[in-house]
Amino acid sequence: MLANVSTYLDQHADRFLAELTDFLRIPTVSADPACKPEMQRGAEFVHQQFTNLKMTSEIVSTAGHPIVYAESLQSPDAPTVLVYGHYDVQPPDPLDLWTTPPFEPTLRNGRIYARGATDDKGQVFTHIKSAEAWLRTVGTLPVNLKYVIEGEEEVGSNNLKTFLKENTSRLRCDVAVVSDTSQYAPNQPAITYGLRGILAVEVTVTGPTKDLHSGVFGGAVPNPAIGLAKMIASLHDHDWRVCIPGFYDDVRSVSDAEQHDFRNLDFDETAFQAGLGVTELCGEKGFTTLERRWTRPTCEVNGLFSGYTGAGPKTIVPSTATVKITCRLVPAQDPVQLTEALHQYLKKQCPPSLSFKFTSDHGCPAFVFDTTSPYVEAASNAICEAWGVDHVRMIREGGSIPVVQTFKEILGIDTLLLGWGQNTDNLHSPDEHFLVADFHRGIRASAALWGHLGAMRSGG
Amino acid sequence: MLANVSTYLDQHADRFLAELTDFLRIPTVSADPACKPEMQRGAEFVHQQFTNLKMTSEIVSTAGHPIVYAESLQSPDAPTVLVYGHYDVQPPDPLDLWTTPPFEPTLRNGRIYARGATDDKGQVFTHIKSAEAWLRTVGTLPVNLKYVIEGEEEVGSNNLKTFLKENTSRLRCDVAVVSDTSQYAPNQPAITYGLRGILAVEVTVTGPTKDLHSGVFGGAVPNPAIGLAKMIASLHDHDWRVCIPGFYDDVRSVSDAEQHDFRNLDFDETAFQAGLGVTELCGEKGFTTLERRWTRPTCEVNGLFSGYTGAGPKTIVPSTATVKITCRLVPAQDPVQLTEALHQYLKKQCPPSLSFKFTSDHGCPAFVFDTTSPYVEAASNAICEAWGVDHVRMIREGGSIPVVQTFKEILGIDTLLLGWGQNTDNLHSPDEHFLVADFHRGIRASAALWGHLGAMRSGG
Numbered sequence: 001m002l003a004n005v006s007t008y009l010d011q012h013a014d015r016f017l018a019e020l021t022d023f024l025r026i027p028t029v030s031a032d033p034a035c036k037p038e039m040q041r042g043a044e045f046v047h048q049q050f051t052n053l054k055m056t057s058e059i060v061s062t063a064g065h066p067i068v069y070a071e072s073l074q075s076p077d078a079p080t081v082l083v084y085g086h087y088d089v090q091p092p093d094p095l096d097l098w099t100t101p102p103f104e105p106t107l108r109n110g111r112i113y114a115r116g117a118t119d120d121k122g123q124v125f126t127h128i129k130s131a132e133a134w135l136r137t138v139g140t141l142p143v144n145l146k147y148v149i150e151g152e153e154e155v156g157s158n159n160l161k162t163f164l165k166e167n168t169s170r171l172r173c174d175v176a177v178v179s180d181t182s183q184y185a186p187n188q189p190a191i192t193y194g195l196r197g198i199l200a201v202e203v204t205v206t207g208p209t210k211d212l213h214s215g216v217f218g219g220a221v222p223n224p225a226i227g228l229a230k231m232i233a234s235l236h237d238h239d240w241r242v243c244i245p246g247f248y249d250d251v252r253s254v255s256d257a258e259q260h261d262f263r264n265l266d267f268d269e270t271a272f273q274a275g276l277g278v279t280e281l282c283g284e285k286g287f288t289t290l291e292r293r294w295t296r297p298t299c300e301v302n303g304l305f306s307g308y309t310g311a312g313p314k315t316i317v318p319s320t321a322t323v324k325i326t327c328r329l330v331p332a333q334d335p336v337q338l339t340e341a342l343h344q345y346l347k348k349q350c351p352p353s354l355s356f357k358f359t360s361d362h363g364c365p366a367f368v369f370d371t372t373s374p375y376v377e378a379a380s381n382a383i384c385e386a387w388g389v390d391h392v393r394m395i396r397e398g399g400s401i402p403v404v405q406t407f408k409e410i411l412g413i414d415t416l417l418l419g420w421g422q423n424t425d426n427l428h429s430p431d432e433h434f435l436v437a438d439f440h441r442g443i444r445a446s447a448a449l450w451g452h453l454g455a456m457r458s459g460g
Numbered sequence: 461m462l463a464n465v466s467t468y469l470d471q472h473a474d475r476f477l478a479e480l481t482d483f484l485r486i487p488t489v490s491a492d493p494a495c496k497p498e499m500q501r502g503a504e505f506v507h508q509q510f511t512n513l514k515m516t517s518e519i520v521s522t523a524g525h526p527i528v529y530a531e532s533l534q535s536p537d538a539p540t541v542l543v544y545g546h547y548d549v550q551p552p553d554p555l556d557l558w559t560t561p562p563f564e565p566t567l568r569n570g571r572i573y574a575r576g577a578t579d580d581k582g583q584v585f586t587h588i589k590s591a592e593a594w595l596r597t598v599g600t601l602p603v604n605l606k607y608v609i610e611g612e613e614e615v616g617s618n619n620l621k622t623f624l625k626e627n628t629s630r631l632r633c634d635v636a637v638v639s640d641t642s643q644y645a646p647n648q649p650a651i652t653y654g655l656r657g658i659l660a661v662e663v664t665v666t667g668p669t670k671d672l673h674s675g676v677f678g679g680a681v682p683n684p685a686i687g688l689a690k691m692i693a694s695l696h697d698h699d700w701r702v703c704i705p706g707f708y709d710d711v712r713s714v715s716d717a718e719q720h721d722f723r724n725l726d727f728d729e730t731a732f733q734a735g736l737g738v739t740e741l742c743g744e745k746g747f748t749t750l751e752r753r754w755t756r757p758t759c760e761v762n763g764l765f766s767g768y769t770g771a772g773p774k775t776i777v778p779s780t781a782t783v784k785i786t787c788r789l790v791p792a793q794d795p796v797q798l799t800e801a802l803h804q805y806l807k808k809q810c811p812p813s814l815s816f817k818f819t820s821d822h823g824c825p826a827f828v829f830d831t832t833s834p835y836v837e838a839a840s841n842a843i844c845e846a847w848g849v850d851h852v853r854m855i856r857e858g859g860s861i862p863v864v865q866t867f868k869e870i871l872g873i874d875t876l877l878l879g880w881g882q883n884t885d886n887l888h889s890p891d892e893h894f895l896v897a898d899f900h901r902g903i904r905a906s907a908a909l910w911g912h913l914g915a916m917r918s919g920g
Contacts, residue, residue, distance in 0.1 A: 031772035155772050200773045209737030213888040215859025219758035220743045226761050229692035277669030282813045283680045298679035301686050302776050303768035312491035312615050313660045313821050353742045361773050399675025428673040
């Protein structure tokens with residue numbers, strides 16, 4: 001990396017963190033309708049970052065939360081990189097499990113604690129600050145940069161596709177860069193070449209039209225909580241295999257070479273289990289924990305509610321019961337087809353005395369990246385430089401980043417998944433945090449990446 | 461009934477309703493810790509009613525909510541009647557299903573709508589106003605009256621037993637009167653001679669110590685929502701029989717005579733089903749709907765919650781899942797023994813990867829009243845007089861009134877269960893109401909009852 005870029009990063013490190021702190025203070029919970037004004041504030045914050053650098057930037061309205069689009073075009077010969085990230089965050093509840101409030105960022109033990117610290121405000125911010133370092137020192141960037149920072153990643157990116165489809169020529173680029181994954185372990189930075197897909201559904205079953213007295217009516221009327229429990233219980237067999245017909249039909253087995261690579265990663269199952277606080281790990285019979293997380297499909301209950309959930313007893317037969325379910329998918333499972341299979345299966349399992357309502361939310365297929373791409377080499381070099389390591393782990397992840405598949409589909413490009421945080425940073429949990437050193441190394445790796453990519457020819 | 465008592469009831473009917481309305485405005489939700497000051501206000505309101513009649517009255521502090529005790533002693537030769545009721549009410553949620561707010565009593569179609577309208581403020585109030593009618597006209601009562609009006613009926617009457625045990629001599633009486641049940645149907649008043657017992661438990665299972673990202677961790681860690689669903693699903697077999705070992709061991713079969721009586725009650729199953737809005741009724745195989753509600757034990761889920769319950773999706777593996785369960789019991793099931801049986805059964809069903817926490821709440825055995833008692837005749841006559849009917853239905857009910865068993869145990873007395881409302885009055889549901897005409901007939905029946913009982917000698 002150029003010396004003056006490197007020096008700039010050192011000199012402005014504290015300010016970068018202070019600005020991230022301001023970003024984290026905005027409660028951009030996209031799932032919560034009450035946060036709508038905060039979503040606008042979040043978009044404006046991002047937009048301001050770009051205009052401060054004199055980039056072309058605009059806040060694009062959508063049917064949902066706005067998208068911030070910015071670009072800095074240097075030369076038609078330089079490669080064009082599309083940076084994607086999101087300024088929305090997961091809901092912060094349960095609030096009482098946070099050590100400090102989720103939207104009052106706090107430094108402890110070299111980490112910054114706040115909802116969105118890693119997912120994704122902290123990570124996406126590195127790609128803005130790296131550009132700043134180039135522009136404020138060299139005056140230009142070695143690549144053309146285009147930024148798409150959306151506000152609906154945590155609720156299914158429902159309006160992103162429309163934006164991409166309506167702007168295919170403006171968004172033309174050579175490769176995408178996304179930092180919304182994790183390192184393999186502390187000081188073991190990684191490039192993630194595989195992701196699981198997802199489908200999300202919600203089912204509500206209804207018995208009586210209103211809650212009934214469980215003494216007066218109990219025993220003679222259908223109880224939706226019990227009916228729903230039986231439906232959920234039917235999702236997995238004793239070996240924790242998913243019972244939906246056809247669920248595994250399109251699942252490809254993992255190659256011997258890949259399995260070999262997985263075994264070479266020093267995965268400490270005991271430490272992993274201890275970190276989660278579970279008495280034992282469990283999952284689909286016949287697979288290791290890493291395989292279960294990276295290469296096997298799942299069917300998980302994310303939320304469940306029926307009847308009285310307050311303090312003390314309440315003697316009712318509830319009127320309704322609701323479950324939120326997501327399935328993680330692997331290549332080449334089809335989310336649309338499996339959503340319908342899940343629909344039909346649950347409908348069949350529903351006791352005839354209950355009415356059945358099924359809604360499906362977002363979905364996307366799994367993704368596996370071409371590891372022979374020259375972009376991977378550039379990214380690998382940049383990361384080694386920033387972290388001071390001699391190799392980068394090639395890993396898969398269990399999460400879903402639907403945008404990766406969308407970029408392939410609509411823009412025809414591959415995505416470099418470069419994670420700066422840890423999967424133990426409590427993403428989606430109370431006390432989410434980001435190691436400040438990882439934040440700064442992320443900025444440094446990003447700045448180096450622009451350099452390495454700039455040394456390639458466009459289309460390279 | 462004496463003519464001047466009857467005239468007084470007519471002349472003061474509107475004021476009685478106005479005073480009930482004031483009573484209903486106080487949100488005495490005993491399960492909600494935030495309502496503690498309102499509970500005190502509720503007790504003071506009741507106390508004031510008695511002091512207005514120059515009865516000896518006091519607000520008795522307990523470890524929980526206060527009990528109001530009042531008495532009007534006329535003569536050692538007259539029978540002594542203990543009136544029991546409760547000024548606490550069920551939680552009003554879900555609030556959005558109320559047509560008018562639960563604590564803003566509203567008259568519609570001859571009914572007063574409010575939480576507690578029938579259960580039990582409206583019904584217990586009849587026994588205060590009936591005493592008023594005697595005292596303001598005749599100047600004395602034909603019986604000795606003792607009132608115990610508690611504030612914890614909806615949360616298990618945890619402190620009532622202590623009060624009764626500490627006051628056995630003060631509470632000495634011949635019979636108890638409780639109006640916390642229902643008529644058999646509109647204009648078909650009834651004496652309830654059987655009640656089901658109850659046991660109440662709560663189970664929480666825990667997997668990871670906090671909510672986890674369902675992509676990063678899903679498939680490899682125990683999901684407590686799924687585990688709990690399997691536990692709940694194991695509670696009933698395909699014939700809706702409860703699977704807890706020994707659950708039916710002590711259940712007595714109902715006599716042929718009683719079954720015959722049940723069939724003679726004109727129970728309209730189609731109308732019953734339509735009123736509840738269910739597509740079909742269901743319950744333990746081999747029994748009618750009335751039998752399922754009155755004579756068979758149940759195991760119902762009253763509440764269920766795990767993970768994310770807000771709007772939109774949230775991709776987590778929840779940390780915990782909780783279920784609230786109550787079982788209704790019939791003679792001669794033992795709530796203590798069955799609570800332990802349920803505990804052991806659920807513990808055994810709990811997946812080994814989840815930690816298991818079991819808490820039990822209140823419980824009481826079922827109750828069947830001696831229908832040959834002369835008190836029943838007095839009550840029957842009083843009711844026929846107030847309702848203008850020629851006979852009173854003898855029924856059982858599926859609900860539990862633990863105090864009935866407690867009175868038998870501690871004070872050695874039987875209880876007349878005289879219900880003035882309907883079981884369709886939305887007890888424990890939104891839009892609880894009480895037919896104003898039933899309220900007034902209840903006062904009249906109560907006033908007549910004091911007369912009929914007064915014609916008996918003490919000791920029956």
